[in-house]
Amino acid sequence: MAVRNAYILSGVLHIIAIGMIFLMTSQPVTQIKSFRKYQPVRLVALPGKPGPTPAKQAIKQETAPAETKPKPKPVAKKTPERVVSTKGKSKAESKPAESSTKAKTETVATGAGEGGQSGVRLDGANFPYPYYLSNIQIKILSNFKPVISAKKAKGLKAVVFFVVGRGGKIQDVKLESKSGHFLFDQEAQRAVLRSNPLPALPPAFGSDRLGVHFEFVASE
Secondary structure (H helix, E strand, O other), rough: OOOHHHHHHHHHHEEEHHHHHHHHHHHHOOOOOOOOOOOOOOOOOOOOOOOHHHHHHHHHHHHHOOOOOOOOOOOOOOOOOOOOOOOOOOOHHHOOOOOOOHHHHHHHEEOOOOOOOEEEEOOOOOOOOOHHHHHHHHHHHHOOOOOOOOOHHHOOOEEEEEEEEEOOEEEEEEEEEEEOOHHHHHHHHHHHHHHOOOOOOOOOOOOEEEEEEEEEEEEE
């Protein structure tokens, strides 16, 4: 009895196995897709912005002109400096001429009279007429007669400014610098006023006015 059941079970199992084999062979065999191999890609341009392709870059490099080196600038030749010997020349010739701005803006003249000494400074341009300065100095100093003693007047100095018109008329008289002694300063102003009018300005002088700074110095 046990042997019979074993045969029956073995036959059933064989029938099931044969059925399964039959079913598997009747269905189409599905091919398993093979995995694709991917190569690394280099990003040429940002996403959304077209960039030059490798082919265009190669063409651009081939057609680009060769860089030209700048030509060197010609160097100017230095000419040798000429050395001038000053041997044998006087000191006035060897020294450069000094520009005197003061001489162009004012003229200084000095003179002396009975009442004292004087110095004259002029405003404006050059005034190349020394004879005119001598004439006005003589006239003004002849009218300068301080009433103080020589001992008290020693070292005193006053400056009176005035303007000479074309015809010699004196204008705008004022005490520019005081001596410190009232009588001496008053006499300096009076000497200028007593000399009005002065000689007319030289005809060749280009201005109708001449500013004069007349300095009075007491005689020692």
